[in-house]
Amino acid sequence: DTAVSQTPKYLVTQMGNDKSIKCEQNLGHDTMYWYKQDSKKFLKIMFSYNNKELIINETVPNRFSPKSPDKAHLNLHINSLELGDSAVYFCASSLQTGSREKLFFGSGTQLSVL
Amino acid sequence: AQKVTQAQTEISVVEKEDVTLDCVYETRDTTYYLFWYKQPPSGELVFLIRRNSFDEQNEISGRYSWNFQKSTSSFNFTITASQVVDSAVYFCALYNFNKFYFGSGTKLNVKP
Numbered sequence: 191d192t193a194v195s196q197t198p199k200y201l202v203t204q205m206g207n208d209k210s211i212k213c214e215q216n217l218g219h220d221t222m223y224w225y226k227q228d229s230k231k232f233l234k235i236m237f238s239y240n241n242k243e244l245i246i247n248e249t250v251p252n253r254f255s256p257k258s259p260d261k262a263h264l265n266l267h268i269n270s271l272e273l274g275d276s277a278v279y280f281c282a283s284s285l286q287t288g289s290r291e292k293l294f295f296g297s298g299t300q301l302s303v304l
Numbered sequence: 305a306q307k308v309t310q311a312q313t314e315i316s317v318v319e320k321e322d323v324t325l326d327c328v329y330e331t332r333d334t335t336y337y338l339f340w341y342k343q344p345p346s347g348e349l350v351f352l353i354r355r356n357s358f359d360e361q362n363e364i365s366g367r368y369s370w371n372f373q374k375s376t377s378s379f380n381f382t383i384t385a386s387q388v389v390d391s392a393v394y395f396c397a398l399y400n401f402n403k404f405y406f407g408s409g410t411k412l413n414v415k416p
Contacts (some may be wrong), residue, residue: 227397231343231393233406246403280349292339293404 196281196296203271204304211266213281218236220286221245223293224256227278233270238263240286263269272301305354306331306400312408317386318415325410327396333357337399338372338379344392347416352394355379384413 196213207221238246242258253269278298285291307330319321340352367384391414397408
């Protein structure tokens, strides 16, 4: 019974392609996030959604477009992939925005752009 | 500005040694929360502890203990009698203004 599940776990693709990563949480949380972890392990927030509404949009290229069809799902679509997009992308959820509740993370999607 | 610094990039110890992971944070707010997460080689991040800024009491959980000192803006993590399974990257994080700010992580290698 995985709390936050994201697919795929590995994604290898060519530059210029478009790809999506899916995330689902079964915790009943209101808030979901996308984080990017670079090769130096640095974790940076990309987006945050609260009950399908965009709350945080850090300075992320608009090639990245999150979509939240319902509060249990937050997908990430990336257009025109670039070499610098190679990283591990983590989905996470928390009870609600502003509640300082702990984050529950998915197992990550390792994206390699060739 | 909010910032978390983990100055130790990588630490190697031999099993059964004690090890302390340092975390220093910056914030101008008086209300904030501090976290530690563990990222084992399998990749997922696992929550270890949360501490709010009004509670400076140290905490012990088994072999893990945390020392929170507001005077030095530090929230250090000690593992007593380390084990090989403790090998992981450990992240300190600050929650403030609806965002989490993560440190760059400390990689801990525990050798048998």
